[in-house]
Amino acid sequence: GQQLNQSPQSMFIQEGEDVSMNCTSSSIFNTWLWYKQDPGEGPVLLIALYKAGELTSNGRLTAQFGITRKDSFLNISASIPSDVGIYFCAGQRNGNKLVFGAGTILRVKS
Amino acid sequence: NAGVTQTPKFRILKIGQSMTLQCTQDMNHNYMYWYRQDPGMGLKLIYYSVGAGITDKGEVPNGYNVSRSTTEDFPLRLELAAPSQTSVYFCASLPPGSNYGYTFGSGTRLTVV
Secondary structure (H helix, E strand, C coil), X not given: CCCEEEECCEEEEECCCCEXXXXXXXXXXXXXXXXXXXXXXXXXXXXXXXXXXXXXXXXXXXXXXXXXXXXXXXXXXCCCHHHCEEEEEEEECCCCCEEECCCEEEEEEC | CCCEEEECCEEEEXXXXXXXXXXXXXXXXXXXXXXXXXXXXXXXXXXXXXXXXXXXXXXXXXXXXXXXXXXXXCCEEECCCCHXXXXXXXXXXXXXXXXXXXXXXXXXXXXXX
16 A cells, blocks of 8 residues: 655654654645644644645644655654654545654653 | 544453444534554544545554544544554544644553553
8 A cells, every 4th residue: 555654763862952753645634733642642643735836834843745745754853752652644545544754752851 | 612632532442342432523523534643653644534324444443443424523443453553542533624734542552462
């Protein structure tokens, strides 16, 4: 099936550092989404991107929809302990199904 | 609104047993989905439904069945549980015409021993 390659698989960073993660695909997507999953909970939508080249922020989070429509990036600035969790990218074409990346596990040292 | 509600939160099954994972949403969303989440593997689509009475297979449907008799409910059935079905199961929903992403339930952690 379709796959999204998400990297890195995990990160262990110092509080206050910036974080970057990305997703790439061999296929084009019309929408890119970034979710965060806290332990024991379902994923929650952070940012949605709808146009190639779009750059969107949500507080300390910034995400970009790649120009080729085959990739997306998520940056978190000045990380804090509550940023810990698993971050998933997801791509959506025409229609309603999402394809998910394998996730990036973020741990923050305070 | 309660959003997407899944029950139970945890369950241990013996090999060969059957069970139904419940999912209900009160947002009048037409589209509903079942995903399983395995460590390091992301979320894989099991089954989905675009409305009451309509269901379709996703990426990993083997060993599962679903039904959608109402807009609100989308139960997932395991008939003969196998260790390979040990996973965390998430239900999600989406209103028609939306490309804003799913609303997920909090998950059911299933262990088959």
